[in-house]
Amino acid sequence: xxxxxxxxxxxxxxxxxxxxxxxxxxxxxxxxxxxxxxxxxxxxxxxxxxxxxxxxxxxxxxxxxxxxxxxxxxxxxxxxxxxxxxxxxxxxxxxxxxxxxxxxxxxxxxxxxxxxxxxxxxxxxxxxxxxxxxxxxxxxxxxxxxxxxxxxxxxxxxxxxxxxxxxxxxxxxxxxxxxxxxxxxxxxxxxxxxxxxxxxxxxxxxxxxxxxxxxxxxxxxxxxxxxxxxxxxxxxxxxxxxxxxxxxxxxxxxxxxxxxxxxxxxxxxxxxxxxxxxxxxxxxxxxxxxxxxxxxxxxxxxxxxxx
Amino acid sequence: xxxxxxxxxxxxxxxxxxxxxxxxxxxxxxxxxxxxxxxxxxxxxxxxxxxxxxxxxxxxxxxxxxxxxxxxxxxxxxxxxxxxxxxxxxxxxxxxxxxxxxxxxxxxxxxxxxxxxxxxxxxxxxxx
Numbered sequence: 001x002x003x004x005x006x007x008x009x010x011x012x013x014x015x016x017x018x019x020x021x022x023x024x025x026x027x028x029x030x031x032x033x034x035x036x037x038x039x040x041x042x043x044x045x046x047x048x049x050x051x052x053x054x055x056x057x058x059x060x061x062x063x064x065x066x067x068x069x070x071x072x073x074x075x076x077x078x079x080x081x082x083x084x085x086x087x088x089x090x091x092x093x094x095x096x097x098x099x100x101x102x103x104x105x106x107x108x109x110x111x112x113x114x115x116x117x118x119x120x121x122x123x124x125x126x127x128x129x130x131x132x133x134x135x136x137x138x139x140x141x142x143x144x145x146x147x148x149x150x151x152x153x154x155x156x157x158x159x160x161x162x163x164x165x166x167x168x169x170x171x172x173x174x175x176x177x178x179x180x181x182x183x184x185x186x187x188x189x190x191x192x193x194x195x196x197x198x199x200x201x202x203x204x205x206x207x208x209x210x211x212x213x214x215x216x217x218x219x220x221x222x223x224x225x226x227x228x229x230x231x232x233x234x235x236x237x238x239x240x241x242x243x244x245x246x247x248x249x250x251x252x253x254x255x256x257x258x259x260x261x262x263x264x265x266x267x268x269x270x271x272x273x274x275x276x277x278x279x280x281x282x283x284x285x286x287x288x289x290x291x292x293x294x295x296x297x298x299x300x301x302x303x304x305x306x307x
Numbered sequence: 308x309x310x311x312x313x314x315x316x317x318x319x320x321x322x323x324x325x326x327x328x329x330x331x332x333x334x335x336x337x338x339x340x341x342x343x344x345x346x347x348x349x350x351x352x353x354x355x356x357x358x359x360x361x362x363x364x365x366x367x368x369x370x371x372x373x374x375x376x377x378x379x380x381x382x383x384x385x386x387x388x389x390x391x392x393x394x395x396x397x398x399x400x401x402x403x404x405x406x407x408x409x410x411x412x413x414x415x416x417x418x419x420x421x422x423x424x425x426x427x428x429x430x431x432x433x434x435x
Contacts, residue, residue: 030415123401125371126394128312129319145395151402164399223412236416243413 001061001070008054015047020210024217033224037194040214040221044201047210048105052098059095062086108204109197116196123153124160131162140180142168148245152183154192161187167246175242178234182242185229191222314364317341319373323391328377328384331361 020043023029029036057067063077063086064070074095076082087095131141141162143149148167153160161183163176171179186192198218202211230239321337322329329337335358365385368374373394376383389397 119401123398126398129316129373130391130395130398143395143398145399147399147403149399149402162402220412224415227412240413240416247413 001057001065005054005058005061008050008057012047012050012054015043015050016208016210019043020213024213029217029221030224033221033228037218037221037225040198040218041194043210044198044214048201052102055094055098055101059087059091059093059098062088062091105200105204109200112196112200112203116199120153120155124155124158127153127160127162134163148248150179150183150246152186154187154190159187170245171242172238174234174238175245178230178239178242179246181230181233182226182239185226186222189222189225189229191226194218194222311364311367314338314360315368318361318364318368319387319391322374322385322387328386330382330384331358331365332382334365334385335361 023036023039023043026036057070060067060070060074063073073082077084077087084092127141127143131143134140134142139160141160143162143164145164146166147164148170149162149164150167151162153162161180163179167179168176195218198211198215202215205211227239227243317338318334321334321341335356338356338361365374365376369376369385373388374385375388376385
């Protein structure tokens with residue numbers, strides 16, 4: 001029991017620091033986003049459990065040979081006034097910390113859910129007044145707005161994909177299909193649940209590097225996953241152009257000068273001279289001018305609500 | 308009978324289109340006009356739309372913070388809190404503010420586009 005608590009503490013530290021930093025710097029997640037997504041979920045879950053577990057196991061060490069026996073003895077102390085003399089100050093401290101951390105994580109998860117749900121309800125109310133159903137199907141709404149915008153609003157059976165007039169005008173039919181498949185992939189793969197969990201994880205422990213890195217990576221990974229679904233039926237060129245147009249629209253809408261430069265840079269990365277993509281220079285440009293969202297904390301918070 | 312949702316939409320459309328605040332009576336008359344004007348009885352099949360129904364719709368909209376009433380006058384006159392464009396802008400701001408970092412995601416395709424696709428994209432660049 002004693003050594004188990006040290007091992008768990010080491011695991012918690014490794015999962016909170018070096019592992020997420022290495023994973024966020026790795027190149028392979030862009031090639032296999034699904035594996036990377038699973039890994040992030042495993043890191044978050046194991047990280048949280050090992051943090052709580054280390055404190056719990058340390059605190060229970062004097063009163064039980066294993067976790068179950070320890071928890072039984074603890075329950076006897078809490079519920080039936082069994083003598084607590086076996087526990088020292090630090091044991092009680094660790095047990096209280098484990099209980100508080102657990103409560104904090106669960107509470108933050110619920111609070112985040114409540115906030116997201118309230119924002120979505122308001123959004124849905126306004127959409128009911130502002131948007132009209134598109135010709136093709138009832139779950140696709142069109143809103144009158146000049147910027148090219150596409151997003152999905154998850155809500156079980158009431159999930160909708162919203163497109164702007166501006167987007168419909170700017171995209172060719174194949175590009176529009178790619179965008180719709182992309183948004184529907186977000187809905188069918190339940191990406192909003194991942195965004196919710198990682199937003200709550202970060203909200204709960206904002207000072208832990210892993211929570212920020214995990215949320216940023218997950219935000220990108222779900223886009224890659226949705227892109228991959230779209231690539232099954234539409235060509236890469238179609239998808240890239242659709243993404244570039246939507247990205248330029250987001251930039252206009254937020255008044256940011258960064259994003260259009262970046263998407264233009266992406267396309268400028270196609271070197272007209274020899275027909276080969278000037279990949280390295282373009283990649284640096286893109287990384288350097290990555291959108292404003294990543295930098296603003298308030299906006300990151302809102303990432304949880306949409307995808 | 309039209310659903311409350313449809314009526315809410317119709318009432319908001321009228322308030323957004325009109326310049327001044329309107330009473331529930333005026334709104335009811337205009338709703339009757341528009342539905343007969345369009346030749347369809349979609350809003351209220353043959354039945355007169357009751358002023359109380361319009362008032363119900365207005366109080367629902369008021370609760371949602373979309374409509375406000377002038378309390379000084381009787382009967383109360385209602386008007387939209389913000390214009391249709393302002394509400395749309397509010398939604399778009401919410402969405403765009405949380406838009407994912409698409410450039411970073413786009414970057415993964417660079418270098419992986421085939422020669423043919425690169426050619427297509429170069430052509431498209433001219434039209435952007």
